[in-house]
Amino acid sequence: MLEIKGLTAKVEEKEILHGIDLTVNAGEVHAIMGPNGSGKSTLARVLAGHPGYEVTGGTITYDGQDLLELAADERARKGVFMAFQYPVEIPGVNNAYFLKAALNATRKEQGLEELDAIDFMTLVKGEAKRLQMDDSMLQRSVNEGFSGGEKKRNEIFHMAVLQPRLAVLDETDSGLDIDALRVVSEGVNALRSPERAFVVVTHYQRLLEYIVPDHVHVLSEGRIVRSGGRELALELEDKGYGWIESAGAGARR
Amino acid sequence: MSATQTIDWIRDGQRGLGTRAPAWLADHRARALEAFETIGFPTTRNESYRFTSVAPIAGTAFDLASPEAEGAAAIAAANEIKDSAATAVVVNGCFDETLSAYGSLPLGVVVDGLANAFDTDGSNARDIASQLDTDGLPFAMLNAAFLEDGIHIVVPEGAVLTSPLQVVVVTLPEDKAVMAHPRIVIEAGGQSQATVVLSFVGGGGQPYLTNVVTQVRLGHGAVLELVTDQRETEQAFHTHHLHAYCEAGAILHSRAVSLGGRLVRNDLAAVLDGEGAHASIDGVYLADGDELVDNHTSIDHAVAHCTSHELYKGILAGKGRAVFNGRILVRPDAQKTDAKQTNRALLLSNDATINSNPQLEIFADDVKCTHGAAVGQLDDEALFYLQARGLSPAQARDMLLHAFANEVLGEISVPELRIALEHRLFSRINRYLAE
Ligand SMILES: Nc1ncnc2c1ncn2[C@@H]1O[C@H](COP(=O)(O)OP(=O)(O)O)[C@@H](O)[C@H]1O
Numbered sequence: 001m002l003e004i005k006g007l008t009a010k011v012e013e014k015e016i017l018h019g020i021d022l023t024v025n026a027g028e029v030h031a032i033m034g035p036n037g038s039g040k041s042t043l044a045r046v047l048a049g050h051p052g053y054e055v056t057g058g059t060i061t062y063d064g065q066d067l068l069e070l071a072a073d074e075r076a077r078k079g080v081f082m083a084f085q086y087p088v089e090i091p092g093v094n095n096a097y098f099l100k101a102a103l104n105a106t107r108k109e110q111g112l113e114e115l116d117a118i119d120f121m122t123l124v125k126g127e128a129k130r131l132q133m134d135d136s137m138l139q140r141s142v143n144e145g146f147s148g149g150e151k152k153r154n155e156i157f158h159m160a161v162l163q164p165r166l167a168v169l170d171e172t173d174s175g176l177d178i179d180a181l182r183v184v185s186e187g188v189n190a191l192r193s194p195e196r197a198f199v200v201v202t203h204y205q206r207l208l209e210y211i212v213p214d215h216v217h218v219l220s221e222g223r224i225v226r227s228g229g230r231e232l233a234l235e236l237e238d239k240g241y242g243w244i245e246s247a248g249a250g251a252r253r
Numbered sequence: 254m255s256a257t258q259t260i261d262w263i264r265d266g267q268r269g270l271g272t273r274a275p276a277w278l279a280d281h282r283a284r285a286l287e288a289f290e291t292i293g294f295p296t297t298r299n300e301s302y303r304f305t306s307v308a309p310i311a312g313t314a315f316d317l318a319s320p321e322a323e324g325a326a327a328i329a330a331a332n333e334i335k336d337s338a339a340t341a342v343v344v345n346g347c348f349d350e351t352l353s354a355y356g357s358l359p360l361g362v363v364v365d366g367l368a369n370a371f372d373t374d375g376s377n378a379r380d381i382a383s384q385l386d387t388d389g390l391p392f393a394m395l396n397a398a399f400l401e402d403g404i405h406i407v408v409p410e411g412a413v414l415t416s417p418l419q420v421v422v423v424t425l426p427e428d429k430a431v432m433a434h435p436r437i438v439i440e441a442g443g444q445s446q447a448t449v450v451l452s453f454v455g456g457g458g459q460p461y462l463t464n465v466v467t468q469v470r471l472g473h474g475a476v477l478e479l480v481t482d483q484r485e486t487e488q489a490f491h492t493h494h495l496h497a498y499c500e501a502g503a504i505l506h507s508r509a510v511s512l513g514g515r516l517v518r519n520d521l522a523a524v525l526d527g528e529g530a531h532a533s534i535d536g537v538y539l540a541d542g543d544e545l546v547d548n549h550t551s552i553d554h555a556v557a558h559c560t561s562h563e564l565y566k567g568i569l570a571g572k573g574r575a576v577f578n579g580r581i582l583v584r585p586d587a588q589k590t591d592a593k594q595t596n597r598a599l600l601l602s603n604d605a606t607i608n609s610n611p612q613l614e615i616f617a618d619d620v621k622c623t624h625g626a627a628v629g630q631l632d633d634e635a636l637f638y639l640q641a642r643g644l645s646p647a648q649a650r651d652m653l654l655h656a657f658a659n660e661v662l663g664e665i666s667v668p669e670l671r672i673a674l675e676h677r678l679f680s681r682i683n684r685y686l687a688e
Pocket residue numbers: 011012016034035036037038039040041042043052
């Protein structure tokens with residue numbers, strides 16, 4: 001579904017990603033771990049098509065098409081979703097109203113009929129309930145005044161409504177207490193399916209106890225320095241990231 | 254332009270006014286004309302017109318508009334609020350009774366032509382109109398020099414109107430540039446509650462000048478929502494002095510929306526002259542192409558324990574220019590004043606400009622006064638967030654603009670008008686962005 005080859009990218013004239021290779025098949029969950037500043041969010045934002053990040057080399061293929069050719073909104077309508085590490089507060093834009101516009105834009109692209117207000121509200125209320133989200137969050141401005149945890153929950157709520165094919169979750173676990181983490185993880189697990197893939201970016205392996213990955217990759221200084229199965233996450237938990245940093249590029253496999 | 258130069262078209266225009274004016278009115282006009290001729294049209298050397306050149310107005314020889322204008326009825330009809338309690342129409346400066354309509358107005362509510370009101374026994378219209386203070390307001394002087402007609406509204410003490418009263422001011426040039434100088438007098442009696450919508454519209458391909466003065470009196474505890482719905486044509490010059498006087502406990506909600514005109518100058522003055530009076534003075538304005546919108550507001554905290562809250566929001570595209578000057582005067586006795594002023598502007602192009610200037614004059618010590626101005630572009634991260642969920646760039650932009658304007662538009666209590674204003678705002682923005 002997703003094939004990243006030799007990806008290099010820079011932001012503000014500084015190269016952050018120095019050659020990423022990653023293949024994600026439908027049905028899989030890949031975890032990307034790594035110390036702060038290693039480039040995890042940069043990778044997520046490049047996948048989502050943030051205009052501030054310039055791809056300087058390599059390719060990204062998504063469902064056989066060149067992802068880099070597509071603008072952020074086109075990617076989204078083709079099923080690429082990124083849950084933001086820091087969701088943006090947008091005063092004056094109603095959360096439900098926005099989500100309805102987003103969902104209908106996607107449905108239109110897929111040749112589906114747009115949902116009317118009643119069907120939409122039925123859908124979102126159901127998803128909100130599953131995520132144990134207060135209904136009032138639907139009628140508030142997008143992320144405005146939300147607590148850290150509410151913002152993350154809202155991201156997963158958007159994902160649940162939009163039903164993407166490829167979801168990139170950028171540190172969705174940070175800022176969540178253990179109960180919230182469980183609820184959010186259940187939300188993600190409910191979406192797991194043979195047609196769908198996840199790239200879960202996290203700093204801690206705790207999340208991976210709830211969202212069990214098929215593959216774990218360690219990112220360090222803009223490179224994937226190790227890949228493995230679930231056990232790699234546990235190893236990191238034990239040893240921390242220190243050994244990777246000291247091993248540097250030499251640890252690359 | 255020299256200060257004493259006689260401006261021929263103004264003299265000519267004045268001669269066009271009826272000669273049957275009563276002595277007080279003739280005297281009022283003559284004194285105003287004299288005052289205007291002493292100072293002439295302001296130049297950019299005048300502090301209050303530093304960023305706003307009115308040379309295009311001074312340089313256009315306007316004829317006094319004729320009250321019979323074919324096509325005015327259609328324009329008025331197109332801009333009427335369907336479920337208003339009354340609609341009073343002014344065509345080219347004069348009240349047009351045949352185009353005006355009244356539903357079932359509560360007892361004592363007056364909606365009438367101003368000239369009629371001048372002739373009505375017991376009406377305050379003449380006293381209020383003749384007491385207009387035009388000091389420092391050249392266009393208000395001109396309005397006084399041409400005082401003839403307009404609208405008089407009285408909401409009597411204790412009356413609560415649940416539907417809005419609307420004044421539709423149509424200026425419609427035929428084959429030549431014209432000017433109109435309507436006067437609107439609004440009296441909101443003690444404890445009354447009402448919404449008054451002032452709609453300014455026009456038509457025709459020629460330039461015109463709508464030079465309005467609105468005088469508002471709010472009695473004890475009156476609540477008045479005053480919506481200024483300004484949708485003039487691209488050729489229009491629009492100058493408006495709005496003076497609102499608030500007694501104790503009165504609440505004024507001014508919502509001024511400026512969505513048209515080649516040059517728009519609003520001088521809004523609110524005087525809080527009784528304890529507990531409150532004014533919220535809000536505005537939304539759009540300037541694109543070569544347009545200029547200048548909002549000068551002045552809130553006079555004359556006594557203690559009054560509050561004012563001001564929020565102006567501008568959207569500027571193309572070579573659009575805006576001026577915002579927000580004066581807050583807190584007089585020595587006005588302790589415990591709470592005044593907040595904010596002007597925010599979005600620049601959608603590199604050529605758009607705004608000059609924003611707070612002018613705080615505070616002579617009391619126990620007060621809370623804050624002001625802030627923010628000028629910027631649409632938030633890139635917000636745009637990205639919306640697009641990353643599937644909205645097209647245009648959809649994302651409109652959603653943010655909508656949110657920006659809605660902080661003021663959303664407060665307008667007449668849904669039909671709110672929708673019409675949003676529609677106008679977005680069709681204008683989109684027209685510009687499509688170019
Ligand atoms: N917008 C930006 N401007 C400048 N530097 C950036 C920007 N975004 C990321 N960086 C830099 O790129 C590096 C990687 O950041 P990031 O991808 O956010 O790491 P992670 O998510 O792994 O913590 C850091 O050194 C960070 O300072």
